[in-house]
Amino acid sequence: MKFISSRDNPGFKRLRALLDDARMRRTERASIIDGEHLLQAALDADWPIRQLLLREDVLESAVVADVLQRLKNVDPELPVLVMAPALFNALSPVLTPTGMLAEIALPSVLAEDSGAGDVLALAGVQDAGNLGSLLRTAVAAGVTRVWLDAQTTQAWSPKALRAGMGAQFCLAIEEGCDLLPRLTGSSRPVLVTSLGPASVSLYALDLRQPNIWVFGAEGQGVPAVLQALAQHRVRIPMPGKIESLNVGAAAAVCLFEQVRQREVAA
Structure with a gap:
């Protein structure tokens, strides 16, 4: 010592x-x-x-x-x-x-993306606590790969690590990603949360196949250029008098609806 x-x-x-x-x-x-x-x-x-x-x-x-x-x-x-x-x-x-x-x-080499699993893609999530919670939720829901764009806060900051509660050690995390080419022509469906008129209820979708889930900044949401690449713009039904959810809560609802569907189908 x-x-x-x-x-x-x-x-x-x-x-x-x-x-x-x-x-x-x-x-x-x-x-x-x-x-x-x-x-x-x-x-x-x-x-x-x-x-x-x-x-x-x-x-x-x-x-x-x-x-x-x-x-x-x-x-x-x-x-x-x-x-x-x-x-x-x-x-x-x-x-x-x-x-x-x-x-x-910090990891220097990541396992190659086989295209067979789910991906959590984050655009502009700047709060380290929210990011850590998102990573923890992803691990709990069976996601193994995460793409973070250049505007998203660092996954390895002490605050994000504390909020992640060990999640970072269970994920292949790619930081500084250009999400546009990643999502363009993806073999996996791209799902983007949106409150727009073209959005589809989360509970009307078949989520049994591997998906790429895209979530955006706490205030601005997913950028329009990325929304345009989505196979589905997803709306979480909210009958109460609240317009939107925190990004961490929204991700948890979506990812665990996916878990539910797969468990029912198994």
């Missing part, structure tokens, strides 16, 4: 930059996860962990002992950094730090 005692330490400054700066995360191909749940999820997914960061006062806890043992089994030489409580708390991205952080590697 290595102790860090100063904010001027180059290692501390680098970790701080990984937490705060999306450009740094892209350059370093790394990010920071917080807490036992995310760390255990990363280990369960055999995700590459670069170093463990611990607060000095949790070193003797049973949770830390379990995590250290699991990490030792994977990489006996994994660096472990220890900090005094005040220094660690200054680094942690949460209001109530757990005393455990880890630096993870």
